[in-house]
Amino acid sequence: xxxxxxxxxxxxxxxxxFFFLYAPxxxxxxxxxxxxELVTVWAGFSFKWYGELxxxxxxxxxxxxxxxxxxxxxxxxxxxxxxxxxxxVRMGAFxxxxxxxxxxxxxxxxxxxxxxxxxxxxxxxxxxxLGWPGQRGMLTIWIxxxxxxxxxxxxxxxxxxxxxDESIEExxxxxxxxxxxxxxxxxxxIIAPALVSGWLLAFTLxxxxxxxxxxxxxxxxxxxxxxxxxxxxxxxxxxxxxLATIIIGLASLAVLIxxxxxxREGMRSVxxxxx
Amino acid sequence: MTDTVSxxxxxxxxxxxxxxxxxxxxxxxxxxxxxxxxxxxxGSGCGxxxxxxxxxxxxxxxxxxxxxxxxxxxxxxxxxxxxxxxFQSYALFPHLTVEQNVSFGLKQDKLPKAEIETQVHKMLxxxxxxxxxxxxxxxxxxxxxxxxxxxxSLAKKPKVLLLDEPMGALDKKLRSQMQLEVVDIIESVGxxxxxxxHDQEEAMTMADRVSIMHDGEIMQIGSPSxxxxxxxxxxxxxxxxxxxxxxATVQHVSPELSQFSCPDLACTxxxxxxxxxxxxxxxGVAVRPEKILMSREQPQQSNNWIKGKVQDIAYLGGHxxxxxxxxxxxxxxxxxxxxxxxxxxxxxxxxxxxxxxASSAVVLYQ
Numbered sequence: 001x002x003x004x005x006x007x008x009x010x011x012x013x014x015x016x017x018f019f020f021l022y023a024p025x026x027x028x029x030x031x032x033x034x035x036x037e038l039v040t041v042w043a044g045f046s047f048k049w050y051g052e053l054x055x056x057x058x059x060x061x062x063x064x065x066x067x068x069x070x071x072x073x074x075x076x077x078x079x080x081x082x083x084x085x086x087x088x089v090r091m092g093a094f095x096x097x098x099x100x101x102x103x104x105x106x107x108x109x110x111x112x113x114x115x116x117x118x119x120x121x122x123x124x125x126x127x128x129x130l131g132w133p134g135q136r137g138m139l140t141i142w143i144x145x146x147x148x149x150x151x152x153x154x155x156x157x158x159x160x161x162x163x164x165d166e167s168i169e170e171x172x173x174x175x176x177x178x179x180x181x182x183x184x185x186x187x188x189x190i191i192a193p194a195l196v197s198g199w200l201l202a203f204t205l206x207x208x209x210x211x212x213x214x215x216x217x218x219x220x221x222x223x224x225x226x227x228x229x230x231x232x233x234x235x236x237x238x239x240x241x242x243l244a245t246i247i248i249g250l251a252s253l254a255v256l257i258x259x260x261x262x263x264r265e266g267m268r269s270v271x272x273x274x275x
Numbered sequence: 276m277t278d279t280v281s282x283x284x285x286x287x288x289x290x291x292x293x294x295x296x297x298x299x300x301x302x303x304x305x306x307x308x309x310x311x312x313x314x315x316x317x318g319s320g321c322g323x324x325x326x327x328x329x330x331x332x333x334x335x336x337x338x339x340x341x342x343x344x345x346x347x348x349x350x351x352x353x354x355x356x357x358x359x360x361x362f363q364s365y366a367l368f369p370h371l372t373v374e375q376n377v378s379f380g381l382k383q384d385k386l387p388k389a390e391i392e393t394q395v396h397k398m399l400x401x402x403x404x405x406x407x408x409x410x411x412x413x414x415x416x417x418x419x420x421x422x423x424x425x426x427x428s429l430a431k432k433p434k435v436l437l438l439d440e441p442m443g444a445l446d447k448k449l450r451s452q453m454q455l456e457v458v459d460i461i462e463s464v465g466x467x468x469x470x471x472x473h474d475q476e477e478a479m480t481m482a483d484r485v486s487i488m489h490d491g492e493i494m495q496i497g498s499p500s501x502x503x504x505x506x507x508x509x510x511x512x513x514x515x516x517x518x519x520x521x522x523a524t525v526q527h528v529s530p531e532l533s534q535f536s537c538p539d540l541a542c543t544x545x546x547x548x549x550x551x552x553x554x555x556x557x558x559g560v561a562v563r564p565e566k567i568l569m570s571r572e573q574p575q576q577s578n579n580w581i582k583g584k585v586q587d588i589a590y591l592g593g594h595x596x597x598x599x600x601x602x603x604x605x606x607x608x609x610x611x612x613x614x615x616x617x618x619x620x621x622x623x624x625x626x627x628x629x630x631x632x633a634s635s636a637v638v639l640y641q
Binding site for chain 2: 165167168170171172173174175176177178179181185186189190
C-alpha cells in the first residue's frame with residue numbers, strides 16, 4: 001500500500017465513510033452521559049444512568065449469564081477449532097476432506113435464523129426422544145454458540161497452521177518427540193497467538209449473539225442482548241445507552257488485544273523473511 | 276562391532292518408493308560406510324529428497340529395506356531412529372532459544388539435567404555459538420541459524436547425520452565458507468553423514484563419495500574425481516561440469532588404444548584403453564573443455580585434432596572459455612588459463628586448431 005498523500009476527494013470520502021460508520025456510536029456514547037430522562041434531549045453531564053444500570057438486578061443477571069456463556073463457548077470453540085484445523089491442514093488428503101472442510105466453515109455463511117431454528121428443532125426432538133436436554137437454558141445456548149464459534153476459530157487457526165513450516169514439526173519428531181508431544185511442545189506454543197485471537201473472536205461473537213440465543217434459550221436463561229432487546233421494545237431508556245457504551249468499550253479492548261497479538265505475529269514473520 | 280570395515284553404517288536395499296502411479300525412487304541400492312560423508316546429487320525431482328526422507332523415517336519404502344548399523348528400520352518411526360536431520364529451512368523452533376533448541380532432543384531422551392547442560396555447552400562450542408545461547412532464532416543471521424541447526428542435529432550423537440540441501444538457504448559467498456566449516460565439524464565429530472544437494476560444487480567440496488541420481492535411479496557412485504574424470508554415462512558427464520561429446524563409431528578396439536570415426540572430425544579419434552563395444556557400435560567420446568589445447572598452427576599429432584573458428588569467448592578473469600565452431604556446425608568448448616597479462620590472445624573469427632592427447636578422452640556408452 002502506498003503511504004503517499006491523499007487527494008482532497010479521497011479525504012472527503014474517507015471522512016464521510018467514517019462519519020457514516022461511527023456517528024451513531026459516538027452519539028450513543030455521548031447520550032449515555034445525559035442527565036435527562038429523555039434519550040434525545042441533552043440536559044447536562046451525569047453518571048446517573050451508569051449508577052442505575054449497576055443497581056438493576058435483571059441487567060446484571062443477564063450480563064453475568066452472557067459472560068459465563070461467552071467464556072465457556074469461546075474455550076470449547078478453541079479446543080474444537082484447533083482439532084478441526086489440525087485435521088484440515090496436517091492430515092493430508094483423506095476421503096471426504098473437501099466435504100469436511102466446507103461443512104466446518106458452513107456456519108460462517110448460514111443465516112443466523114436458520115442456525116437458530118434448526119438447533120431449536122434438534123433440541124426439541126432430542127428432548128422428546130432421549131429426554132435430554134429436558135429444559136432449554138444456558139446449556140443449550142452454550143452448545144449453540146460453540147457450533148458457530150468453532151467455525152470462526154477454525155478459520156483463524158487453520159490459516160496460521162498453513163503458514164507454519166511443516167519441517168519444524170518434522171524436526172521435533174526427528175529429535176525424538178512422538179507426535180502428541182510435538183503437538184504440545186512445538187505446534188501449540190507456535191500457534192498460541194492465533195489461539196488467543198480465535199478465543200477473543202469467539203468470545204465477542206457469543207457475547208453479541210441475539211438471534212440464535214433467542215431461539216434456543218428457555219425460561220431463566222436470558223442473555224444480555226436478549227434483555228437489552230426486550231427492554232428496548234418497551235422504550236429506550238438512557239440506561240441502555242450506558243450499557244451499550246460499556247459493551248463498546250469492552251469489545252474495542254478485545255479487538256485491540258487480538259490486533260496486538262496478530263501484529264506481533266506479523267512482525268515476527270517479517271523479521272524471519274528479511275534474513 | 277568387530278567387522279566395522281565390512282558392515283556399512285547405512286544400507287539401502289532394493290528400495291522403491293511409489294506415489295500412486297509414479298515411482299520417485301526405483302530399486303536403489305546403497306551402502307554408506309562409517310564416518311563417510313556421502314552426497315546424493317541430482318536435479319530437482321530426481322528422487323534424492325524422497326530417499327533422504329526414507330532414511331529419516333518420514334516416508335516408508337514401498338519395497339525394500341533401510342538398515343542402520345545392521346538393523347532394519349524400514350518401519351521404525353522417525354522419533355525412534357538413531358538418525359538426525361538438518362533441514363533445508365533449518366526448521367529451528369522459533370519459540371525456543373538457541374540453547375533450548377539444542378537441548379530439545381536430549382530432553383526427549385530424559386537424560387539427567389547436568390548431562391544435558393554439558394552436552395549443549397559442548398555443541399554450542401563446537402559451532403562457535405556459545406555467546407548466542409540465549410537468543411531466539413529470529414535474532415540470528417542465516418549462517419548462525421545454520422550453525423544452531425547443525426549443533427541441534429549433532430547433539431544426540433546420531434549414528435547417521437542427514438543434511439537436506441545444507442547450503443540452500445545461504446548466499447554464494449557464505450556458502451563456500453560454510454561448506455568447509457561444516458565438513459570440519461562433521462569430521463571432528465566423526466559422524467556418518469548423508470547429504471542431498473543439487474549443487475555439484477557443494478557435493479564435490481564436501482563429500483568423500485558422490486552418487487548421481489536421475490529419474491529415481493542411481494547413475495553412478497564414486498569419489499568426486501572418479502565421477503568427473505570417468506563418467507559412465509552421457510547424463511553424468513553432462514551433469515557434472517561441462518563437456519564436449521562427439522558421436523562416434525567404433526573402428527578398432529585394442530587394450531592400449533582404440534580408434535573411432537566421427538563425422539565432425541577430419542581425422543580419427545583415439546582413446547586410451549579398451550572399449551566395451553564391438554566394432555561399428557555407436558558410442559560417445561567425451562572431452563572436458565579444460566583438457567583441450569588451442570593453437571594457431573596445425574598440431575603435430577595425427578589424431579584428435581580439429582579445425583574451427585572462434586565463435587564466442589567468455590572471459591572469466593582466471594580463465595576464458597572459447598566456443599569454437601567446426602565446419603560441421605558443431606560447437607566445441609575449450610578453456611584456457613589466463614596466465615600472462617599481455618598475451619596476444621585468440622579473438623573472434625580467428626581460425627584455430629583444437630587438439631588433445633588420447634588419455635584425455637572418455638568413452639560413454641549410454
